Amino acid sequence: MSRPLRVIFAGTPDFAAESLAALLASRHQIIAVYTQPDRPAGRGRRLTPSPVKTLAIEHGLPVHQPETLKTPDVQAELAALDADLMVVVAYGLILPRAILDTPRQGCLNVHASLLPRWRGAAPIQRAIEAGDSESGVTIMQMDAGLDTGDMLLVRRTPITATTTGGELHDTLAALGGEAIVAALDALADGGLSATPQPGEGVTYAAKLSKAEAELDFRRPASELAARIRAFNPWPVAWCALGDERLRLLMAEIGVPHDAETPATPGTLLVQDGGALRIACGERGDQVLRVTRAQLPGGKPLAVHELLKARAERFPPGLVLGRFNEETPR
Known part of the structure; x- marks a missing residue:
């Protein structure tokens, strides 16, 4: 040797x-x-x-x-x-x-x-x-x-x-x-x-920055889900929840129900108990299914646990994020 x-x-x-x-x-x-x-x-x-x-x-x-x-x-x-x-x-x-x-x-x-x-x-x-x-x-x-x-x-x-x-x-x-x-x-x-x-x-x-961790729900579901996974554990993807930040830790592409019509990107759809279903894409006709998240001051939780404890924070029809059709890109 x-x-x-x-x-x-x-x-x-x-x-x-x-x-x-x-x-x-x-x-x-x-x-x-x-x-x-x-x-x-x-x-x-x-x-x-x-x-x-x-x-x-x-x-x-x-x-x-x-x-x-x-x-x-x-x-x-x-x-x-x-x-x-x-x-x-x-x-x-x-x-x-x-x-x-x-x-x-x-x-x-x-x-x-x-x-x-x-x-x-x-x-x-x-x-x-x-x-x-x-x-x-x-x-x-x-x-x-x-x-x-x-x-x-x-x-x-x-x-x-x-x-x-x-x-x-x-x-x-x-x-x-x-x-x-x-x-x-x-x-x-x-x-x-x-x-x-x-x-x-x-x-x-390119080097990661905290600024790019804020999600724009006008983007496709596939892109958002990949970014959420990529940015876990840093810088951690997030969106506005009223005046607070909701951290998103795991997500996948969801399939909307046939009866649902396109919604404003960022709108919370009817939940399935295991995930936050969020309208996304240019026309709001795609669905991002978030399965793990964290409220300010709370622990990272599976969404089914989060909904059991704080379902009132996530009513269907609530619009998450600071972006809408009028917001410049």
């Missing part, structure tokens, strides 16, 4: 910690960990270490937290580690060319999509939002572009009609850990080949 690789690991959130944990259990040697500086978090805004830093400290690994990798002293410090390669997973800092070229075998990235689809910041949520039937992780040889490097290894997983952003995140985090270990094993044994990304099929996953 070939010798273990000397690896610098760079990552910050929970997603990255899964890959670090997998590498720690492998035959390869983590010689240093790079992660974002501690950030304020929680109600007290106390400085809090990243999940990657917490795991690294538990295993006695040296931790580096530079604000940037662009300064000569930081680059010299990294070069002195004499690494075979650097594994980068949701690190959050740009790697300049000097860093990319420092490890003997370059820098590998664990990216949460099937490249070249969904390059960019939010590939997990955008895949669900777009109605993709599958996602996965790509182990990529990093270059100076935005997720444009050659592909080394791919692992796939289906996206179902009930998959949420949180569920896909956790699945891909575990898959990423498995994939990066497999890639390093193959690289150490000389059996890993690179494939350039195809020029066709490139899409960009």
Whole structure:
């Protein structure tokens, strides 16, 4: 068996910690960990270490937290580690060319999509939002572009009609850990080949924002249901319920009764006991069936439980949301 690789690991959130944990259990040697500086978090805004830093400290690994990798002293410090390669997973800092070229075998990235689809910041949520039937992780040889490097290894997983952003995140985090270990094993044994990304099929996953979590019921039911699942658990889709916000956590496309006529988008239709049935689409002739929701100050509940406790908040004919035919898009 070939010798273990000397690896610098760079990552910050929970997603990255899964890959670090997998590498720690492998035959390869983590010689240093790079992660974002501690950030304020929680109600007290106390400085809090990243999940990657917490795991690294538990295993006695040296931790580096530079604000940037662009300064000569930081680059010299990294070069002195004499690494075979650097594994980068949701690190959050740009790697300049000097860093990319420092490890003997370059820098590998664990990216949460099937490249070249969904390059960019939010590939997990955008895949669900777009109605993709599958996602996965790509182990990529990093270059100076935005997720444009050659592909080394791919692992796939289906996206179902009930998959949420949180569920896909956790699945891909575990898959990423498995994939990066497999890639390093193959690289150490000389059996890993690179494939350039195809020029066709490139899409960009824009960063999520809280502003886009407000639902416009003039949109098609399929689009709304996908967005609700994609934005669970963050930023969480919502709509106006009077002067309050109703958070929507799970939904599907509903089938209206034959007797029903098109309604103003956002109108609550007669409920079926297990869901909030909301008119949607340009003409209000489609139905969004919401099966899990959360009232302000309350817990996330299955809608049948919500209706048992607070049915008076959801009378048929009530119009949810702030959008109507006169509202500009």
